[in-house]
Amino acid sequence: xxxxxxxxxxxxxxxxxxxxxxxxxxxxxxxxxxxxxxxxxxxxxxxxxxxxxxxxxxxxxxxxxxxxxxxxxxxxxxxxxxxxxxxxxxxxxxxxxxxxxxxxxxxxxxxxxxxxxxxxxxxxxxxxxxxxxxxxxxxxxxxxxxxxxxxxxxxxxxxxxxxxxxxxxxxxxxxxxxxxxxxxxxxxxxxxxxxxxxxxxxxxxxxxxxxxxxxxxxxxxxxxxxxxxxxxxxx
Ligand code: URA
Numbered sequence: 001x002x003x004x005x006x007x008x009x010x011x012x013x014x015x016x017x018x019x020x021x022x023x024x025x026x027x028x029x030x031x032x033x034x035x036x037x038x039x040x041x042x043x044x045x046x047x048x049x050x051x052x053x054x055x056x057x058x059x060x061x062x063x064x065x066x067x068x069x070x071x072x073x074x075x076x077x078x079x080x081x082x083x084x085x086x087x088x089x090x091x092x093x094x095x096x097x098x099x100x101x102x103x104x105x106x107x108x109x110x111x112x113x114x115x116x117x118x119x120x121x122x123x124x125x126x127x128x129x130x131x132x133x134x135x136x137x138x139x140x141x142x143x144x145x146x147x148x149x150x151x152x153x154x155x156x157x158x159x160x161x162x163x164x165x166x167x168x169x170x171x172x173x174x175x176x177x178x179x180x181x182x183x184x185x186x187x188x189x190x191x192x193x194x195x196x197x198x199x200x201x202x203x204x205x206x207x208x209x210x211x212x213x214x215x216x217x218x219x220x221x222x223x224x225x226x227x228x229x230x231x232x233x234x235x
Contacts, residue, residue: 001057003027004037006048010055011092026051060114061093062224065216066208067109073100086216087111098122098203099130099179107132107200108208111216120231121204124160124178128230131175131202132184137194139169144191148174154186162187173201204230 007018007027019037021027027034028049029041041048041057048055065083067073072082075096080103087095098110099122112118121128148164163175174184185195201207204227211217219227228234 001041001043002037003029003034003039003041003048006041006057007050007055008092009059010057011090012050012055021050028052060117061090061095061112062114062117062219062227063087063095063111063216064203064206064208064211064219065109065111066211066213067101067106068213069104069106072103073097073109083109083111086214101200102182102185102198105198105200106213108203108206109200110203110206110219117227117231117233120233121227122179123231126231127177128204129175129177129202130179130200131173133167133199133201134172134174134184134188134195135197136170136172136188137196140166140172140193141191142166147191148187152187152190154180154183154190159183159187 003022004015004018007013007021008015012018012021022035022037025033025035029039029046031049043057048057065086067083070081071085072080074082075084076082083097084095093113095111095113096118098112098118101107101109110118110121120126145164145166148162151158151161157180159180160176160178162177165173167173174187176183180186184198188195206219206223225234
């Protein structure tokens with residue numbers, strides 16, 4: 001990879017900014033100063049340093065965000081805040097959310113620039129859990145459990161079997177392996193309940209634990225490998 005591209009993708013500035021850094025003798029490769037922007041970096045063996053600090057190249061990034069209300073699950077919008085606003089320090093990475101949560105839904109969402117993994121995590125084919133806590137406008141009749149668990153006709157599509165649990169008179173936990181448009185709200189609407197609050201408490205095996213609303217963290221290597229393994233990227 002060209003040295004200027006390498007530095008840009010590591011977050012060291014625009015193409016012209018990193019060219020200046022290189023010209024100013026601030027970059028060394030294997031402890032030799034390099035002043036040529038088109039130097040071809042060997043990603044597996046070269047050690048690139050900026051003022052003696054190693055710059056490690058990483059192609060893909062994976063974050064878990066605890067989404068607050070009021071943010072769109074989109075990369076940009078002309079008039080409304082999006083969850084990418086939390087990641088302005090990483091604007092060079094082309095991040096995007098894995099699937100969508102509605103503007104008024106809170107909770108766990110993965111942000112990445114790894115398209116293949118994202119695609120698999122939202123595909124029903126890999127049965128990845130998406131676990132929601134839905135607060136309803138009235139107490140729930142637990143007889144709807146059976147239909148949630150066998151499948152509900154929404155428009156002209158049948159939902160896949162989901163898991164359903166009543167956790168207090170008007171609060172339910174629903175586990176889906178798919179993500180149709182407004183799915184949880186529409187499943188409850190089918191039985192004349194209105195969802196007044198929706199929170200995703202877990203995505204795959206990733207719970208929010210101590211991650212506060214508005215905060216995000218990088219996934220660990222073990223977590224990334226586990227996501228790749230449940231979606232058959234790592235066999
Ligand atoms: N189902 C919904 O209705 N909304 C969400 O944000 C997620 C799942």
